[in-house]
Amino acid sequence: QLQLQESGPGLVKPSETLSLTCTVSGGSISRSSYYWAWIRQPPGKGLEWIGTISYSGSTYYDPSLNSRLAISVDTSKDQFSLTLSSVTAADTAVYYCASGGYEYIDSWGQGALVTVSS
Amino acid sequence: EIVLTQSPDFQSVTPKEKVTITCRASQSIGSSLHWYQQKKDQSPKLLIKYASQSLSGVPSRFSGSGSGTDFTLTINSLEAEDAATYYCHQSTSLPFTFGPGTKVDIK
Numbered sequence: 001q002l003q004l005q006e007s008g009p010g011l012v013k014p015s016e017t018l019s020l021t022c023t024v025s026g027g028s029i030s031r032s033s034y035y036w037a038w039i040r041q042p043p044g045k046g047l048e049w050i051g052t053i054s055y056s057g058s059t060y061y062d063p064s065l066n067s068r069l070a071i072s073v074d075t076s077k078d079q080f081s082l083t084l085s086s087v088t089a090a091d092t093a094v095y096y097c098a099s100g101g102y103e104y105i106d107s108w109g110q111g112a113l114v115t116v117s118s
Numbered sequence: 119e120i121v122l123t124q125s126p127d128f129q130s131v132t133p134k135e136k137v138t139i140t141c142r143a144s145q146s147i148g149s150s151l152h153w154y155q156q157k158k159d160q161s162p163k164l165l166i167k168y169a170s171q172s173l174s175g176v177p178s179r180f181s182g183s184g185s186g187t188d189f190t191l192t193i194n195s196l197e198a199e200d201a202a203t204y205y206c207h208q209s210t211s212l213p214f215t216f217g218p219g220t221k222v223d224i225k
Contacts, residue, residue, distance in 0.1 A: 047205055047219075063212070096162075102209070103150055103152070103168075104164060104207070105154075106173075108163070109161065110161055111161055
């Protein structure tokens, strides 16, 4: 059973860059046919898909975030990462790292609250 | 972008009652529709994939149906532990999108 754990700063200043890392255990991040995703949930609101990366490094991003977003994989550490630049208060959310097939998500991290505030 | 709408927004239900949640897509998505359950202060959990495929470890009272634009999640004989918000999620085209959620409360 895969386990995923988010890590990173809980507070980011407006206009700065949000960076989160997800550490995968219980399986290799290089396993074929698996995809690794970031989803966020603003406080009291619904789920928002941010982007997905394949085991081979192919990326799929929400077009509305595309210019600010980067997702990468570090297979040597079994980690994948999210960077979101030029953040505003609208980026305040619980950020989940997750995994599964390309189309669905069957493993979720516990979530990390990131607040954008000066 | 494919928009998903869910109904109802909120439902208060007595244990053992049957619950039906619908999800409608703004365009046809075939069977690329998945259902998640999110309990309070927890991460979401996959309940049903590809509209109707059940998953190991998910109670059999949860079932899904539909294709194209109209989908249904059914909870037969609701239990107290089913209190949660339920989300549909489409994966036909990017960006993947989620429905706004249906909150199920236990009376």
